[in-house]
Amino acid sequence: MRWLPNTEADRRAMLDRIGVATVNDLFSDVPADVLDPALDLPPAAGEIEIERTFRELGGRNRAAGDGPFFLGGGAYRHHIPASVDALIQRGEFLTSYTPYQPEISQGTLQTLFEFQTQVALLTGCDVANASMYDGSTACAEAALMAARITRRARIAVAGGLHPHWHDTLATYFHFAGLELVPLPVAEPGCWLPDGPGALPDDCAAVLVQYPDVFGAVGDVRPWAEAAHAAGALLIVAVPEVVALGSLRSPGTDGADIVVAEGQSLGVGLAFGGPYVGLFATSDRYVRNMPGRLAGETVDTEGRRSFVLTLAAREQHIRRGRATSNICTNSGLCALAFSVHLALLGESGLARLARLNHEAAVRTAERVDAVAGASVANRTFFNEFAVALDRPAADVVAAIEQRHGVLAGVPASRLYPDREDLARHLLIAATELTSDADIERLGTALEETLR
Amino acid sequence: MSGTQRGAPDRVEPLLFELGAPGRRGVDLPEPTGAATRLGAAERTAEVGLPDLDEATVVRHYTRLSRLNHGIDTAFYPLGSCTMKHNPRLHEKLARLPGFADVHPLQPADTVQGALAVIDEMARWLRILTGLPAVAMWPAAGAHGELCGLMAIRAAHEANGEARTRILVPDSAHGTNPATAAFCGFEVHKVQENPDGRVDTASLKAALGPDVAAIMLTNPNTCGVFESDIRAMAEATHAAGAYFYCDGANFNAMIGKVRPGDLGVDAMHINLHKTFSTPHGGGGPGAGPTVLSAALAPFAPLPWVLPGEGGELRLQEQAVGPAAASFGRLRAFHGQMGTFVRALAYCLSYGRDGIRKVAEDAVLNANYLRAALADTLSPAYPGPCMHECLFDDSFLDGTGVSTLDFAKALIEAGFHPPTVYFPLVVSGALLVEPTETESRATLDDFIGTVRALVARARARGPETGGFADAPANAPRQRTDETRAARNPVLRWKPPTTCDSMS
Ligand SMILES: Cc1ncc(COP(=O)(O)O)c(C=O)c1O
Numbered sequence: 001m002r003w004l005p006n007t008e009a010d011r012r013a014m015l016d017r018i019g020v021a022t023v024n025d026l027f028s029d030v031p032a033d034v035l036d037p038a039l040d041l042p043p044a045a046g047e048i049e050i051e052r053t054f055r056e057l058g059g060r061n062r063a064a065g066d067g068p069f070f071l072g073g074g075a076y077r078h079h080i081p082a083s084v085d086a087l088i089q090r091g092e093f094l095t096s097y098t099p100y101q102p103e104i105s106q107g108t109l110q111t112l113f114e115f116q117t118q119v120a121l122l123t124g125c126d127v128a129n130a131s132m133y134d135g136s137t138a139c140a141e142a143a144l145m146a147a148r149i150t151r152r153a154r155i156a157v158a159g160g161l162h163p164h165w166h167d168t169l170a171t172y173f174h175f176a177g178l179e180l181v182p183l184p185v186a187e188p189g190c191w192l193p194d195g196p197g198a199l200p201d202d203c204a205a206v207l208v209q210y211p212d213v214f215g216a217v218g219d220v221r222p223w224a225e226a227a228h229a230a231g232a233l234l235i236v237a238v239p240e241v242v243a244l245g246s247l248r249s250p251g252t253d254g255a256d257i258v259v260a261e262g263q264s265l266g267v268g269l270a271f272g273g274p275y276v277g278l279f280a281t282s283d284r285y286v287r288n289m290p291g292r293l294a295g296e297t298v299d300t301e302g303r304r305s306f307v308l309t310l311a312a313r314e315q316h317i318r319r320g321r322a323t324s325n326i327c328t329n330s331g332l333c334a335l336a337f338s339v340h341l342a343l344l345g346e347s348g349l350a351r352l353a354r355l356n357h358e359a360a361v362r363t364a365e366r367v368d369a370v371a372g373a374s375v376a377n378r379t380f381f382n383e384f385a386v387a388l389d390r391p392a393a394d395v396v397a398a399i400e401q402r403h404g405v406l407a408g409v410p411a412s413r414l415y416p417d418r419e420d421l422a423r424h425l426l427i428a429a430t431e432l433t434s435d436a437d438i439e440r441l442g443t444a445l446e447e448t449l450r
Numbered sequence: 451m452s453g454t455q456r457g458a459p460d461r462v463e464p465l466l467f468e469l470g471a472p473g474r475r476g477v478d479l480p481e482p483t484g485a486a487t488r489l490g491a492a493e494r495t496a497e498v499g500l501p502d503l504d505e506a507t508v509v510r511h512y513t514r515l516s517r518l519n520h521g522i523d524t525a526f527y528p529l530g531s532c533t534m535k536h537n538p539r540l541h542e543k544l545a546r547l548p549g550f551a552d553v554h555p556l557q558p559a560d561t562v563q564g565a566l567a568v569i570d571e572m573a574r575w576l577r578i579l580t581g582l583p584a585v586a587m588w589p590a591a592g593a594h595g596e597l598c599g600l601m602a603i604r605a606a607h608e609a610n611g612e613a614r615t616r617i618l619v620p621d622s623a624h625g626t627n628p629a630t631a632a633f634c635g636f637e638v639h640k641v642q643e644n645p646d647g648r649v650d651t652a653s654l655k656a657a658l659g660p661d662v663a664a665i666m667l668t669n670p671n672t673c674g675v676f677e678s679d680i681r682a683m684a685e686a687t688h689a690a691g692a693y694f695y696c697d698g699a700n701f702n703a704m705i706g707k708v709r710p711g712d713l714g715v716d717a718m719h720i721n722l723h724k725t726f727s728t729p730h731g732g733g734g735p736g737a738g739p740t741v742l743s744a745a746l747a748p749f750a751p752l753p754w755v756l757p758g759e760g761g762e763l764r765l766q767e768q769a770v771g772p773a774a775a776s777f778g779r780l781r782a783f784h785g786q787m788g789t790f791v792r793a794l795a796y797c798l799s800y801g802r803d804g805i806r807k808v809a810e811d812a813v814l815n816a817n818y819l820r821a822a823l824a825d826t827l828s829p830a831y832p833g834p835c836m837h838e839c840l841f842d843d844s845f846l847d848g849t850g851v852s853t854l855d856f857a858k859a860l861i862e863a864g865f866h867p868p869t870v871y872f873p874l875v876v877s878g879a880l881l882v883e884p885t886e887t888e889s890r891a892t893l894d895d896f897i898g899t900v901r902a903l904v905a906r907a908r909a910r911g912p913e914t915g916g917f918a919d920a921p922a923n924a925p926r927q928r929t930d931e932t933r934a935a936r937n938p939v940l941r942w943k944p945p946t947t948c949d950s951m952s
Contacts, residue, residue, distance in 0.1 A: 014818040036707060057564040058544075061564040093512075096519050106926055134590065296934065319625045328592060342508050357488075
């Protein structure tokens with residue numbers, strides 16, 4: 001086996017050195033009747049065979065790039081520059097652990113410091129951590145953090161939160177003893193311009209998604225004012241981080257915690273993971289944050305250096321009283337995110353966001369022109385909801401099979417119990433959406449809805 | 451700033467933010483049309499503040515930074531509890547096939563049958579290797595798997611009308627164990643260890659009671675020894691109406707050799723980024739699939755992968771039908787596909803016979819180190835050990851050298867140090883985990899180095915300051931962690947006018 005360097009002669013010599021006869025003598029603490037069970041598993045395969053197997057398995061999936069593609073709903077298809085992947089595959093990044101020894105981990109530590117800075121700038125917050133698992137778990141952690149800060153146990157959640165994020169919150173809350181209070185729901189595609197309205201008493205936080213699950217965007221400031229007037233924090237959850245290239249930073253508009261799914265930059269679709277959760281807040285709450293933080297310092301020769309810091313918040317120091325149980329995070333995805341954003345820069349991000357928006361506007365105009373389809377949104381970034389004249393899941397299936405177009409995410413996939421949303425379709429467009437793709441979608445919808 | 455684009459890797463690399471200039475670009479994108487927007491009141495008016503960089507500068511920046519890191523690819527990395535084994539590049543190639551990397555999680559089921567098959571097949575391997583009937587594939591890492599397991603346990607007690615509040619955890623446990631228990635609304639109750647590094651069965655039995663929801667043990671434990679009394683502890687736990695959560699971070703010692711299901715375990719997470727060789731990437735991502743006993747299986751998180759009517763696979767995303775008792779969602783979508791592809795490729799490469807060689811060679815390597823260093827370092831417990839070996843710092847008595855100093859001296863010698871000061875149950879712990887992908891020659895080199903360092907520490911004596919100046923040849927000398935924590939600088943900030951005047 002190519003991953004096991006010891007030869008039989010090595011093993012023999014090592015057993016002799018240890019002073020035992022067989023390797024199973026080293027397993028003498030294991031009850032003998034359970035040692036070496038028979039395993040109903042296939043025999044070993046070589047590299048050639050494994051590649052064949054996975055090409056076959058992968059071939060049974062339709063890749064997003066195989067044809068026109070309009071899915072979003074919390075995961076977005078973007079172009080990733082080739083340098084990103086080349087750099088994250090450098091062995092020194094790929095095969096290192098959490099940077100516990102700063103003298104030989106400055107590569108990881110400095111890239112985390114840069115990542116934290118990029119996330120803070122994008123979200124308009126003072127500080128960001130070194131990543132969470134994904135957007136949904138970052139969102140749940142934000143709610144727990146707000147509860148810790150305010151010593152209150154209710155979180156008011158706006159209706160536009162992605163159902164998977166909502167359900168993740170609900171699970172965490174059940175076990176953490178928090179209460180999820182739903183706020184009034186807007187029409188799909190509409191943003192409540194005046195904020196949440198009346199808030200329940202004793203809220204730790206108000207949580208609003210931006211853009212919301214139907215793609216609508218609007219002013220965050222009234223939400224911040226309402227939350228703060230009630231002594232609560234405002235948490236803004238961003239499912240598509242590229243949007244922040246075109247949208248006002250929530251932190252600047254009063255959000256106390258901003259969480260986001262960072263998958264759009266550098267990471268790719270990957271059937272849902274690994275992704276990267278972004279987590280940012282203001283300086284005054286930094287000691288309540290979950291997750292790792294890289295900080296600047298100097299070494300004994302006075303050179304700028306980076307270390308993991310404020311670890312007294314974390315499980316390995318604080319154990320049962322830690323701010324979170326997170327240990328392994330999403331380091332390499334954070335690096336991919338950071339490299340992609342470094343390549344984009346200020347002007348590239350603005351342009352990328354603008355291209356996404358323009359592609360979505362063109363798609364919306366084309367779809368709205370189809371009889372039996374009407375775009376629900378007044379505002380949106382790169383995703384919007386369309387009301388169809390029949391169940392959206394059927395339309396998506398028909399268009400996929402007959403036209404080779406993946407037309408979007410039927411709202412029923414996210415809200416199977418909501419009869420009123422059965423005819424809504426979520427459509428996303430990005431810089432990868434061509435005019436020819438848009439025309440194929442329009443034609444497919446016309447032929448299907450006829 | 452002393453940053454420069456020239457020179458040796460110990461130079462200070464400028465930050466991205468110090469390298470930019472307006473007008474550079476690292477990505478050539480088409481020109482937007484400038485059409486009217488539909489962003490409403492949300493439209494951005496201020497700059498983000500990111501630097502503009504060209505591609506070559508970015509590539510050089512990260513390449514230079516990478517050279518400041520130690521990785522498994524660079525040299526030996528015996529970081530206990532972290533299982534730093536070789537990361538095969540085949541797996542990187544496979545995970546990047548468009549059929550896995552470029553697939554959206556919400557595509558219709560008939561377009562993702564290959565992805566669901568990978569999850570299903572990985573789940574089958576994990577069930578067979580652990581001897582447990584169900585597995586929740588979705589946890590994002592070990593700690594998330596712990597959460598999954600404890601949630602299933604609490605859900606099972608709740609379904610039984612019981613509100614049990616306590617979890618028994620030994621002091622040697624990894625920090626995530628008590629943190630997870632608290633996260634999940636439980637009280638942590640400590641159990642005692644024996645002088646041989648194992649949980650004291652009598653003290654565990656005495657602590658069991660009607661308010662105990664579960665015991666949470668690691669096996670092999672963080673002291674690197676197998677809990678030989680594990681079945682008795684499991685039986686006592688079950689007799690008290692509680693469940694047995696096993697931290698499976700150390701599954702590398704057992705894979706193919708022992709099935710946790712045969713030991714009475716009810717729930718156990720498996721760190722695919724340890725035992726199954728998926729890369730750690732400087733801190734993540736990982737995956738923490740959590741196997742569950744029959745009693746806990748009904749509570750497994752959503753979604754469930756189930757066979758459809760025509761033999762195809764489907765995702766059951768609602769808590770209805772067979773999944774009616776599920777405790778709900780743990781996260782968006784369905785798991786770490788990229789990690790599953792790598793881990794499954796790992797399994798298929800070893801096959802049923804090869805996979806137990808992993809545990810055998812891991813345990814052999816650890817015991818070889820232990821035997822060769824027993825007279826030089828101070829093993830914390832009598833042997834044999836499993837896949838890692840714990841030493842305390844009594845071998846440094848009188849030298850003035852601390853465990854930390856010794857670790858830094860190992861860095862100077864070109865090795866990544868072992869895990870230090872964990873577990874907490876011995877003084878100045880050094881936890882050495884060689885893994886099975888290291889050769890005897892590498893181990894001999896390490897052994898020789900350790901011997902020489904210990905000799906040097908003793909020869910120098912306490913008055914010379916030990917290894918306080920190590921690691922002299924590393925990219926950095928020792929860093930001022932107190933300063934970092936006291937006055938946290940957690941991001942770059944643009945220089946203010948004042949700064950630039952001075
Ligand atoms: C014994 C033990 N338990 C739990 C964990 C947590 O796993 P993860 O870092 O994947 O969350 C680790 C690893 O860090 C560990 O070593």
